[in-house]
Amino acid sequence: MKKNILWWLLLIGIVFKFTLFIFSHKYYFTRKFDPQFFGRLYSESQYVKGQLSEGGIGDDGLYAFAGYYYLFQGGDVSSVNFEHPPLGKYLIGVSIFLFNNENVINIIYFVFLLLVSYKISKIILRDSLLSMIGIGILSADPLILDHTLRSLLDLPFTLFFTAAVYFFLLSFKKNKYIFLSQLFWGFAFSTRFFPSLVLIYAFLFLLQFFYRKKSLLLFCYSSLLIPLVYLISHASFFFYHPSIIEFLRHKKWMLSWFAGSTVVIGNIWRNLFTGWYVDSTGKLQINQYWTVILPILLVLAITRVRKDFIRKDRIYILTVYGVSILYLIYLTFLTGGLQKFFMPIYPLIVILALSNISCIIETCKRRIIVKSRVKS
Numbered sequence: 001m002k003k004n005i006l007w008w009l010l011l012i013g014i015v016f017k018f019t020l021f022i023f024s025h026k027y028y029f030t031r032k033f034d035p036q037f038f039g040r041l042y043s044e045s046q047y048v049k050g051q052l053s054e055g056g057i058g059d060d061g062l063y064a065f066a067g068y069y070y071l072f073q074g075g076d077v078s079s080v081n082f083e084h085p086p087l088g089k090y091l092i093g094v095s096i097f098l099f100n101n102e103n104v105i106n107i108i109y110f111v112f113l114l115l116v117s118y119k120i121s122k123i124i125l126r127d128s129l130l131s132m133i134g135i136g137i138l139s140a141d142p143l144i145l146d147h148t149l150r151s152l153l154d155l156p157f158t159l160f161f162t163a164a165v166y167f168f169l170l171s172f173k174k175n176k177y178i179f180l181s182q183l184f185w186g187f188a189f190s191t192r193f194f195p196s197l198v199l200i201y202a203f204l205f206l207l208q209f210f211y212r213k214k215s216l217l218l219f220c221y222s223s224l225l226i227p228l229v230y231l232i233s234h235a236s237f238f239f240y241h242p243s244i245i246e247f248l249r250h251k252k253w254m255l256s257w258f259a260g261s262t263v264v265i266g267n268i269w270r271n272l273f274t275g276w277y278v279d280s281t282g283k284l285q286i287n288q289y290w291t292v293i294l295p296i297l298l299v300l301a302i303t304r305v306r307k308d309f310i311r312k313d314r315i316y317i318l319t320v321y322g323v324s325i326l327y328l329i330y331l332t333f334l335t336g337g338l339q340k341f342f343m344p345i346y347p348l349i350v351i352l353a354l355s356n357i358s359c360i361i362e363t364c365k366r367r368i369i370v371k372s373r374v375k376s
Contacts, residue, residue, distance in 0.1 A: 003128070003129045006129055007128055007129050007132050010129075010132045010133065010135075010136055011132060013136070014114075014132075014135060014136055014139045017139065017140070018110070018139060021145060021148075022107065022148075025149055028103050028149045028150075029099075029101055029103050029104050029107070030101065031101060032100050032101065033064070033068070033096045033100055033101055033102055035065075035068050035072070038061060038064055038065040038068065039065065041055070041057050041061055041065070042057055042061070042062065042065045042080070045057035045062075047062070047080075047081075059152060060102075060150040060151045060152055061151075062080075062081055063081065063088070063089050063092055063151050063152060063153060064092055064096075064102040064151040065080065066080045066081045066086075066089040066092075067089040067090060067091070067092030067093035067094075067095075067096060067102065067151070068092075068093055068096055070086060070089055070090055070093055070236065071090060071093030071094065071096070071097060072093065072096075072097075074236060074239075075236065076236055076237060076239075076240040076241075077233075077234055077236050077237050078237055078240075078241070078250050082250065082253070082254060082257075083254060083257050083258075084153060084191075084192060084193065085189065085190045085191060085192065085193060085230065085233060085234075086190070086233050086234060086236075087187060087190035087191045087229075087233040088153040088156050088157065088190075088191035088192065089153075090233065091105060091156060092105065092151045095151075102151040103148070103149060103150065103151055105156075106147065106148040106149070106150075106151075106155055107148060109148075109155045109156050109158075109159050110144070110148050110155065112159055112163075113138070113144075113155070113158060113159045113162060113347065114135050114138060114139060116159065116162050116163050116166050116347075117134065117135060117138055117162060117347040117350070117351070118131050118132070118134075118135050119166055120162070120165065120166050120169065120320070120347070120348070120351055121134050121135070121351050121354070123169055123316050124316055124317055124320060124351050124352075124355055125351065125354060125355055125358060127358070130354055130358060131354075133354065134347075134350045134351055134354050137293070137297075137350050138346070138347055138350060141289075141291075141346070142288075142289045142291065143289035143339055143340065143343065144158075144343065144346075146289065147340075147343075152340075153191055153192050154192070154340045154343050155343075156187075156191055157188055157191045157192040157343070157344060158343045158344045158346070158347070160184050160185075160187040160188035160191060161184075161188045161344040161345075162344070162347050162348070163180075163184040163187075164181050164182075164184035164185040164187075164188060165181075165319070165320065165323055165348065166181075167180040167181035167184060168181040168204060168319065169316050169319060169320075171215075172211075172212065172315060172316070175215050175218055178215065178218060178219055178222050179222045179225065181222075182222040182223050182224075182225040182226055183225050183229065185197065185201075185225075185226050186225050186226040186227075186228065186229030186230060187229060188344075189226060189229075189230055190229050190230045190233040193254070193258065194330070194344075195330065195334060196326060196327050196329075196330030196334075197226075199326045199329070199330065200323055200326050200327070201223070203322050203323065203326055204219070204319075204323075205219065205220075207315065207318070207319060207322075211315055234247065237250065261336065262280040262336045263333070263334060263335065263336060264277075264278050264336050264337050265332065265333055266332055266337070267335075267336060267337025268328075268331040268332060268335065268337040268338075268339075268341065268342065269332065269337075270337065271287055271290070271337050271338070271339055272290075272294050272295060272298055272339070272342065273294075273295045273298070274290075274295075275287045275290030275294075277337050277338065277339075278337070279336075280336060287339055289339055290339065296353075297349055297350055297353040298349060298353075300352070300353035300356045300357060301324065301348075301349040301350075301352035301353040301356065302324075302325070302328075302352075303356065317352070317355060320348050320351060320352060321352060323345070323348065324345045324348045324349060324352060327344065327345045328345070
């Protein structure tokens with residue numbers, strides 16, 4: 001009974017706090033999208049004039065303009081912001097179409113991210129109250145909240161990534177969910193390019209091979225949804241360039257751009273543990289979104305190692321742990337180490353940390369009971 005009351009109190013608190021946050025930043029969600037302003041901003045930016053540009057355009061402005069350009073003007077996805085896949089920007093365009101504002105869709109992302117994270121928590125933790133505590137931690141994260149105010153790609157990418165993991169977990173009970181998992185991996189890859197998908201896919205393939213061999217072919221067939229979604233999101237490219245050769249050249253161009261991105265090996269660990277990171281110019285910068293809870297959660301999550309991990313009934317936590325570790329390896333060696341790159345696995349890290357805390361508490365309880373019995 002007490003747990004139910006606490007659960008409802010936490011839910012009410014989360015809803016109240018987020019509602020208050022939205023109202024205190026309502027300008028971001030009520031201002032009307034001005035295509036002339038964003039068009040002028042882009043035409044005078046570094047992306048058009050290069051070093052001759054007197055002003056610049058931020059990522060949020062760039063993605064907002066790209067979303068409008070793609071959806072309303074039927075623009076070529078390779079002409080504006082070719083560096084990132086187009087799906088996330090199309091969705092920004094959908095937000096402009098439905099709400100005349102580029103940011104309102106972020107509220108939807110935020111709510112569904114919490115919902116999917118809660119569902120995963122229930123599978124791993126098997127405790128509604130502990131799962132709601134995890135949602136409370138997520139909902140209060142400064143970086144996630146900041147991304148609800150801006151038309152960026154990281155929030156939808158995090159939602160799609162988390163949803164793909166969730167439906168993969170469900171597929172261990174019902175095969176049909178593997179299609180949804182692959183679909184969301186396709187959405188994630190069509191929103192942000194992340195090479196770690198190769199490692200994650202290989203890991204999920206091995207899980208299928210060792211634990212669900214009968215469904216291995218289904219897993220392989222359904223994985224075709226990933227490139228299919230990716231190609232569909234580039235439909236306008238094929239309208240302007242009806243050639244698969246041109247598409248491959250375009251992707252080679254995109255990969256060469258990514259290869260030139262700044263990589264600071266291990267920078268993500270400095271960032272997450274200290275709140276300081278080395279930027280692209282080599283200078284040490286403070287992370288304004290850092291909180292002391294980040295290193296605590298990370299330590300608790302990655303030390304969540306148990307001998308029973310390989311048991312079939314522990315497949316859920318093995319999946320979440322494996323995906324998180326592989327993504328952390330990618331962040332360590334192939335990124336600049338900004339905290340926003342950590343966002344896709346942050347919900348999983350919170351869940352793993354709470355799982356470890358739960359195990360520690362249970363172990364302590366058992367030891368106390370054993371000692372009391374010995375004394376008696």
